[in-house]
Amino acid sequence: MNMQSPAYKYPASYVDPPPLDHTRVAFMNNPSSPSPKALYLMIGGFLGAGKTTAIGRLAHHLTAQGLKVGLITNDQAGGLVDTKLLRGQGFATEEIAGGCFCCRFNTLVDAAAKLNDAAKPDVFIAEPVGSCTDLVATVTYPLRRMYGDNFTVAPLSVLVDPVRARRVFGLDDGSSFSSKVIYIFKKQLEEADLIVIGKSDLITSEQLADLSRVLRYNFPKSRVIAASSRQAAGLDAWFSKIMDGEQSDRSPMTLDYEVYADGEALLGWLNATVTLQAGDEFDANAFLQALAADVQQRLQGTEIAHFKMTFSPDNGVAGELASINLVRSDYVPELGMELDEPTNGGQLIINLRAEGEPALLIGAVTEGLKQVSKNFPSLSATLDHEEHFRPGKPTPTHRDGEAPVIKGGCKPGSGCC
Ligand SMILES: Nc1nc2c(ncn2[C@@H]2O[C@H](COP(=O)(O)OP(=O)(O)O)[C@@H](O)[C@H]2O)c(=O)[nH]1
Numbered sequence: 001m002n003m004q005s006p007a008y009k010y011p012a013s014y015v016d017p018p019p020l021d022h023t024r025v026a027f028m029n030n031p032s033s034p035s036p037k038a039l040y041l042m043i044g045g046f047l048g049a050g051k052t053t054a055i056g057r058l059a060h061h062l063t064a065q066g067l068k069v070g071l072i073t074n075d076q077a078g079g080l081v082d083t084k085l086l087r088g089q090g091f092a093t094e095e096i097a098g099g100c101f102c103c104r105f106n107t108l109v110d111a112a113a114k115l116n117d118a119a120k121p122d123v124f125i126a127e128p129v130g131s132c133t134d135l136v137a138t139v140t141y142p143l144r145r146m147y148g149d150n151f152t153v154a155p156l157s158v159l160v161d162p163v164r165a166r167r168v169f170g171l172d173d174g175s176s177f178s179s180k181v182i183y184i185f186k187k188q189l190e191e192a193d194l195i196v197i198g199k200s201d202l203i204t205s206e207q208l209a210d211l212s213r214v215l216r217y218n219f220p221k222s223r224v225i226a227a228s229s230r231q232a233a234g235l236d237a238w239f240s241k242i243m244d245g246e247q248s249d250r251s252p253m254t255l256d257y258e259v260y261a262d263g264e265a266l267l268g269w270l271n272a273t274v275t276l277q278a279g280d281e282f283d284a285n286a287f288l289q290a291l292a293a294d295v296q297q298r299l300q301g302t303e304i305a306h307f308k309m310t311f312s313p314d315n316g317v318a319g320e321l322a323s324i325n326l327v328r329s330d331y332v333p334e335l336g337m338e339l340d341e342p343t344n345g346g347q348l349i350i351n352l353r354a355e356g357e358p359a360l361l362i363g364a365v366t367e368g369l370k371q372v373s374k375n376f377p378s379l380s381a382t383l384d385h386e387e388h389f390r391p392g393k394p395t396p397t398h399r400d401g402e403a404p405v406i407k408g409g410c411k412p413g414s415g416c417c
């Protein structure tokens with residue numbers, strides 16, 4: 001892996017970043033810092049696109065080749081299902097909560113340092129929040145500029161769910177998001193080096209060809225490929241493009257931070273942890289299915305972007321869990337991992353993102369928990385922690401490149417917070 005100096009220019013107004021904190025200084029000066037340079041790669045894409053699943057696949061693929069991986073997950077709040085799922089697969093994983101990578105840039109670098117101390121990864125794989133965009137200007141270019149000696153930055157992959165995308169681009173009818181949320185969806189694709197039509201198993205080859213054509217036409221600077229993590233189709237070709245290439249030096253895109261912020265604020269966010277306890281053993285897989293279906297029913301009319309849950313039994317071995325996902329209001333909740341044995345209790349983690357009132361989300365979940373628990377004799381569900389909110393306005397730590405920011409947000413290169 002060979003790192004060249006970034007060819008993009010900095011604006012005259014560029015201001016040096018604030019002094020580094022001790023962790024990062026230690027990382028940079030540490031003789032055991034990764035050498036040759038570690039690869040930093042991001043797999044972006046909208047909520048539910050299949051990022052975490054693909055990252056798990058990629059991490060296994062690289063591990064099988066003898067490379068060490070360190071994973072970084074990211075969310076607006078703590079208690080992330082994805083972290084649980086990836087750690088459950090045995091990968092060193094750091095979670096960054098409290099905002100997108102762009103707004104938590106220093107924490108991202110600290111997380112890489114921490115992983116480096118613990119596992120010395122050859123490859124860092126980061127999953128940005130699914131409602132986040134402008135990653136090139138706010139994350140990868142600053143990373144190259146400031147930490148180019150530590151990292152080579154791989155091309156940015158952006159995964160897209162083909163059923164969602166066909167609706168967004170008018171190829172199919174069906175429920176979708178409002179225009180400002182779709183603005184974010186499209187902006188994510190615009191900045192991609194590689195647009196990966198994921199879940200290719202869900203559509204016919206004709207539908208895939210149509211969608212590819214539309215994406216190529218709308219995003220001529222991106223390469224469009226297709227893959228299915230579930231069927232392990234197209235993954236080798238995708239992964240070799242990521243591993244062999246380096247991020248291109250094209251100018252970051254223009255972005256209207258007002259519309260971006262409005263789009264984010266239309267989304268409701270809920271993270272919750274719940275203790276399930278029962279005198280008699282119960283089937284946790286069935287509980288997850290019943291709860292997912294109940295909440296889906298309660299949220300009719302509110303477009304679900306991603307509703308995911310994990311259950312970890314108290315008596316389970318490390319990493320043993322059940323998981324369920326729902327990625328559209330008109331789809332079915334799908335069990336991912338399942339428990340082989342019934343259980344007496346454990347921890348349920350709930351992450352729900354939908355275009356709707358956060359209060360509606362917590363209401364649906366608490367009512368759903370009450371209702372579903374009744375069907376499992378002696379089971380009690382205790383809500384230990386919950387956060388429901390609308391994501392705040394993105395305020396990136398750095399923004400590189402000459403592409404203008406329209407209206408609000410940071411001025412290019414101003415290191416605004
Ligand atoms: N059919 C199909 N489903 C997939 C594929 N990849 C991921 N999924 C499902 O999509 C849902 C969301 O996946 P996840 O990786 O959590 O998405 P993320 O929100 O982008 O991280 C889960 O139910 C996955 O099992 C795929 O290749 N095919």
Ligand SMILES: [Mg+2]
Pocket residue numbers: 051052053082127
């Ligand atoms: Mg994820």
